[in-house]
Amino acid sequence: MLINKLPLKKDLNPSKIIINFACMIILAPLHGFTDFIFRNVYSRHYEGIDVAVSPFISLTQCEKINPRKAKDVLPANNSSMPVIPQILGKEPELFIQMAHFLQDLGYDELNWNLGCPVKSIANNKRGSGMLPHPELLRSILDKIIPAIGSRLSVKIRLGYYSTDEIHQLIPVFNDYPLQNICIHPRIGIQMYEGKIQHEILQAIIGDFKHEIIYNGDINTLDDFNNIRQRYPSIKKWMIGRGVFYNPLLPQQLKEARVEINVRDSERFSLFINDLIHELRLYKSEAQTVNKMKDLWSLFSYGFDERLSVINQIIHVDNLPDMIKTINTIIETEKRLLAK
Ligand SMILES: Cc1cc2nc3c(=O)[nH]c(=O)nc-3n(C[C@H](O)[C@H](O)[C@H](O)COP(=O)(O)O)c2cc1C
Incomplete structure (x- = not known):
């Protein structure tokens, strides 16, 4: 990632x-x-x-x-x-x-x-x-x-x-x-x-x-x-x-510095979960799910398996599943990076 x-x-x-x-x-x-x-x-x-x-x-x-x-x-x-x-x-x-x-x-x-x-x-x-x-x-x-x-x-x-x-x-x-x-x-x-x-x-x-x-x-x-x-x-x-x-x-x-640190997955995860929380203050659950789908059309470029990430995200139809799916995507990437 x-x-x-x-x-x-x-x-x-x-x-x-x-x-x-x-x-x-x-x-x-x-x-x-x-x-x-x-x-x-x-x-x-x-x-x-x-x-x-x-x-x-x-x-x-x-x-x-x-x-x-x-x-x-x-x-x-x-x-x-x-x-x-x-x-x-x-x-x-x-x-x-x-x-x-x-x-x-x-x-x-x-x-x-x-x-x-x-x-x-x-x-x-x-x-x-x-x-x-x-x-x-x-x-x-x-x-x-x-x-x-x-x-x-x-x-x-x-x-x-x-x-x-x-x-x-x-x-x-x-x-x-x-x-x-x-x-x-x-x-x-x-x-x-x-x-x-x-x-x-x-x-x-x-x-x-x-x-x-x-x-x-x-x-x-x-x-x-x-x-x-x-x-x-x-x-x-x-x-x-x-x-x-x-x-x-x-x-x-x-x-002017680029270095590897797997713990940045944690920062990304906190950021995304905070974003979902904030979106819910302004939008319904369904709107938040759709917004996540839009945002992940760009976030997905940060992942090696972009098509698989998109595929997982677009098939979600409710917010709890969206949160679960996103957290799984980030966890999977983190484990791959730790290898
Ligand atoms: C989905 C999307 C929405 C955009 N909306 C605007 C906009 O509201 N106003 C604008 O001036 N440019 C808009 N742009 C163009 C971007 O501001 C920028 O010029 C373009 O993405 C190239 O920069 P980048 O390669 O860093 O993304 C948009 C681009 C994309 C991909």
Whole structure:
């Protein structure tokens, strides 16, 4: 199991740890995965994440925003990990309304989702579907920036249909006072798979006026070290799926250290059981079972026998069995590792 790679903090020899103070780790927004329940429980068991960008809040026409819509970023739900709310949409008036609502909650940075590749969203020029339309992008920034000030950051890809699109986008972004630009160096039609276009990003990174945050396929310390070498100017790194494949990853990246310790199965087990307990405070038993099935579609990557793990999880239909199944999966892995 990949998660068993770092000793518990108390077992480490502090003199041997190289702390990466210069690097900031940002939890990527994963809609349906990294909500406030996950973020709060995660931060009770693991270290290394400095800040999270929330999964997107979609803009909808309404007189006044219902706080339930922004439940994920309400300060009362977010005392454990700093969070930057993310907005998905393209209507300037609605954007400004949501920005002011979030500003009143105390947020001084908002992130605009210009990277979502989901077809139904992109076809509507939202998310990465905005990237082939630099003039539309400019007209929206023209309206929202004077109303919300320089509190906006954006999360983008290199384009939707083609990496050529980024060349028309850079001068547009450069004309506005953005906090930073987080880049996932794929194009929209690639979704989350296929080759990361490092050569393109390396060639254009110097053309941006803003601070760049890197995001994509950092799943191990080796990935991080390899990618870091390509971008010496980058100091902030966003990681998403890797946190599920290996919840110790943020700490490993921060401390630049990977070691084996079977007892980390215990930490993972405590984390998962705490997560189930917390989910039950907000959801029915059936909803909690379904949520676990979703989350394990990513957690399962941390196990050598991924297909068998998925197979066991998807056939469970009640919460006591789900808890039993998960604990058996973790125990089995722990015994295998101890051999
Ligand atoms: C299930 C899932 C949900 C996602 N939801 C969002 C989202 O709400 N907002 C966003 O900007 N990106 C979203 N993303 C993209 C991730 O934030 C990130 O850019 C992508 O997973 C690549 O980073 P990674 O390789 O570290 O996972 C999502 C990705 C996945 C797989």
